[in-house]
Amino acid sequence: MDKQTALDLLDEKQDFLFSVSDSIWDNPETDYTETVSSGILMDALKKEGFTVTSGLAGIPTAFSGSYGSGSPVIGILGEFDALSGLSQKACATEKEALEPGGNGHGCGHNLLGTGSLAAAIAVKEYLKGSKKPGTIIYFGCPAEEGGSAKAFMARDGVFKGVDIALSWHPNQLNSVWAFSTLANVRIHYFFKGVSAHAGTSPHLGRSALDALELMNMGVQFLREHIIPEARIHYAITNTGGDAPNVVQAEAESVYLIRAPKNDQVREIYERVNQIARGAAMMCGVEVEIQLEKACSNILVNHTLEEVLYENMKAVGLPEYTEEEYAFASAI
The missing domain is CATH 3.30.70.360 (Alpha-Beta Plaits)
Known part of the structure; x- marks a missing residue:
């Protein structure tokens, strides 16, 4: 399976992926209370043939979904928590709370966990089609916005045996982050x-x-x-x-x-x-x-960053419609 085949596969599953993202948007939950959101993602992983394990590191909303066997073992991190006070009507270009003072997704975390799910599905289909050895693990990571669940998951050995773990975050441009964080x-x-x-x-x-x-x-x-x-x-x-x-x-x-x-x-x-x-x-x-x-501050890995960048160039940039440009301009 080449990259274009993987992209075509995700296009075929776009309605399913959109429904996951929309459902998480409709159920904004703050750190460590993401019962509905984590359940949506776990159900989606099960539907796609992943073996799901919940309650990682003693955290009820931390989970994993794995497929395949052998090396390499690639992890993909998914996040899905919301922020307090950011309740917002979907597709509105101005602030319009669904529930005054309620929770809302301020950093695209409804997209974040779903985008990682899409990537995991693509790798799963590659392993399935090629019959090559390798394991893909989706890690459901709660409490990114304030609770740092990944630190507790790492402390308890959740990521032990993983060769690399990849994450992403919505941004105004497509790029590979080549810098540390505080x-x-x-x-x-x-x-x-x-x-x-x-x-x-x-x-x-x-x-x-x-x-x-x-x-x-x-x-x-x-x-x-x-x-x-x-x-x-x-x-x-x-x-x-x-x-x-x-x-x-x-x-x-x-x-x-x-x-x-x-x-x-x-x-x-x-x-x-x-x-x-x-x-x-x-x-x-x-x-x-x-x-x-x-x-902890991030330790920069330039070798992996270069691999990511070359693959991003191979995939190419997204194309936007006039309607999407108008929506962005209105925001």
């Missing part, structure tokens, strides 16, 4: 204080919100003293209520720290933790620090 960690800070009436007995209270604000201020001063390539982002997720006459007994924030290398992220992470503990001490409250996820 390593990062995501941390949740829970401040616990003592509530009191702010008018009659404020001296009895210990404000968790004061500690959170002091922490944020401390991190602002820290920015001058870290490498310029690093990034520190945060969101306040709990201010302890909306009553101004009560000393807030709880407050929470989520931090995301990025830097080019793992050890740089680790150093900044420890310094931010020190600021959080110091802020808690200043206000007489407690702080719980919960590391939620971590991602």
Whole structure:
């Protein structure tokens, strides 16, 4: 089977693949809750003759679908999680939420998992037609947007025995990424204080919100003293209520720290933790620090990138209709 035959095969299956993508779009689920989306992809893999295994690394929505036997063993990563607050009507050129404040696919993850499924099907058909040895494994990877499930899957040996694993992401142009990404960690800070009436007995209270604000201020001063390539982002997720006459007994924030290398992220992470503990001490409250996820920086593989690039050139560029150009222009 040559490349054109594989492409023709996918054209024949386009209605099936579109239905998978549309179904995932219609069921946007955030990290680690992608029960419906993962089920759609697992059912599609079973229909195409793959052997499906669910619950990888103890994660209910992580799964694999394999076909073939022997070497080489090629993995293809599929993602399907959505983002909160991005509910959107399909094919609309302006923001139009289906559910105000609801979930939605902001980075094309409904396409991402489906495109990887298409690639896995094409390789499966090649193995089937050529009768050559080799194994193709589709890895269903949840929580890409904030939970880094692939890191936990790797830690538990899910990718052991795989020769290479390929991934892709929707973009404004067709290209091979020949650069690294920033390593990062995501941390949740829970401040616990003592509530009191702010008018009659404020001296009895210990404000968790004061500690959170002091922490944020401390991190602002820290920015001058870290490498310029690093990034520190945060969101306040709990201010302890909306009553101004009560000393807030709880407050929470989520931090995301990025830097080019793992050890740089680790150093900044420890310094931010020190600021959080110091802020808690200043206000007489407690702080719980919960590391939620971590991602290593990508190690560049120029040899594999060149192979990908040559194959992309052989396939050629997509052709667009006037209707598609008009839609893109409207967006």
